[in-house]
Amino acid sequence: MASRITCRILPLLKTSNVSQLTFHRTTTSASAYDLQHKNPFAKKVIAIPKAEYGGRHSVTMLPGGGIGPELMNYVREVFRYAGVPVDFEECPIDPQSDGNEDLEYAITSIRRNGVGLKGNIETRSLSRGILSRNVALRNELDLFVNVIHCKSYPGVKSRHQNIDVMLIRQNTEGEYAMLEHESVPGVVESMKIVTAENSERVIRYAFDYAVKHGRKKVTTIHKANIMKLSDGLFLETSKRVAKDYSGIEHDHMIIDNCCMQLVSNPHQFDVMVMTNLYGTIVSNVLCGLIGGAGLISGRNYGDHYAVFEPGTRNTGTAIAGKNIANPVSMLNAAVDMLDHLGHSKHASLISQAIDKTINEDHVHTPDLGGQATSIDVVQTIVKHIQDLTKDKNWSLN
């Protein structure tokens, strides 16, 4: 029956010609009434608000569970020593609770501040109706793209060196749409949604990013040979958008081939764009190749909000409280956040300190193969910050 429906819809799809539908994001300051009634396709895109009170930015902090709270403390400590003009508004979320008030408060806070720093939120409630809170947060705030910059650290021993891959993944739909139902007892259906609009947004973001940062090639990762309609739509959209960017090379690869290539030769990739689940897989493989979950940070961007987090979204319950968690991923996320807020001097200061700690001093936590504790790493970073500020005779002007 499904194939009959598909047969009937496919010709319609060809004639309606998706490429003629444009989803122009015209930046407009038209009133809400005008937008709704006169031009429904234009979305009112306002600059991401950055709450600034008395010269100090206010940022929402969601510690999450597992190693989240301790890493957030390290971030506060490093910010204190670096004199960063950022105040955190902390929003804890109780993992056991069945209701969503904590989460809604956190979402309101991010809407107010515009920027958030988050750990991985646990959803330990056993009832089937409660959806993953991380996914709910992303969907609610429409953080449609997740950007992970996978860059090797020279000081970390790994099988491949000099990896520099930009991973751009769709963050709100795809396999994480969380639309599941049990039609008959013992048969569960889970729906993967792919929309042309969201795919186009993410792919345009990828190409714009490539242009802005001087990247040469964008690779679309898909499984369109099996999932012909859904991944087929994503692939078609990327091919169509690629034509608008003549300076950037575009090719595509199937996800299983991609994983195989990643473990043997990750240097062939430059910018990769893909849907949600493949993004999880590829980001974890890349982080594993670079040296572990503790180094890379991820950035979630929407039209209105930005949230920064550790790249591999691990809760780390097994290592919580043991002082062996690697604080670098959260600190890198904090650096990204400072860049976004415009505090580039502070950002580069902390980033240099982290670089020195990992590459020169080789203060590595156990996940990188070393013996240091988290506190050791943080103290070394703080020491470098103090040295750097002393040397430069550094002022904010």
Place this chain on the structure above:
Amino acid sequence: MAAQLVRKAFSSAVPMARRYSSEVRTVTLIPGDGIGPEISAAVQKIFAAAEVPIQWEPVDVTPVRGPDGMFGIPQAAIDSVNKHKVGLKGPLMTPIGKGHRSLNLALRKEFNLYANVRPCRSLEGYKTLYDDVDVITIRENTEGEYSGIEHEIVDGVVQSIKLITEEASRRVAEFAFQYTKENNRSKVTAVHKANIMRMSDGLFLHCCREVAEKYPDVKFEEKYLDTVCLSMVQDPRQYDVLVMPNLYGDILSDMCAGLVGGLGLTPSGNIGLNGALFESVHGTAPDIAGKDLANPTALLLSACMMLQHMNLPTHAEKIQKACFETIKESKFRTGDLGGSAKCSEFTNEICRKIAG
């Protein structure tokens, strides 16, 4: 050992003749496209040299238009595999985005092949960045994300359905634990994403847990897909047997193949209710087809898996040993392994080792 497993998996409706190793059995052979015919010929030659009591029945699975207008596998192929219960398949071509359903998927549905087994072992003599890889990935083969049910709900919104049933999950979990026991493995890891897909992967996990209780001497653990990806590329030695639904299995098994040297070296077996189909999982390589440059190792190792399954372990081990030794000596290596030997030279060397 594997034959006992197969007998358990078969329904008892069809009484099977006792297998004597002296009796010559017929096996369906699907040569495939591209380099398929030449590597199938290589395998046939090696089997003849090893005097394996098997005769081959080649069939063609190019889709034909059936009476209802839909493309399907020709009836002759279906009858052949149903009769002989065991098949060996070369690489088949799947066009992207066309109207046909994937041929591989169609074969799986037709013969009810519910579990795909892919052992990935590091080959001595072929150095990759990962030594000591010894992982077996068992993936559910009929449903999951590859159910092929997709619709366009509204213009620009496409929905693809991932189907998980209790029956299929339980079947593949049973198979995984039995296989683990028969092959003296110690640990089964269920790979899932139940924190996001709570109902579907939750059901899969539930079935795995139930079956795990029946095998108390096999260790069972459950891990998230991202954790497995992360730790697999850092240290593959911590995993033994992995069991998972369709999509994750596809990706992870290919990744494990990449760890040991690529799809050109990895065997694969599909176990079903009505028989078993062993195949090589690499592509058709149309660029080197017909030039005697192909590497028959994958198909050969799959054929050895098939011999194990058919309760002919001595022949299987003999051929495998010859193959591994040839690769280890590195005098006759094909182009994909970094050598310059032709397919026929590689084949002849293996035949020589078997005879000598």
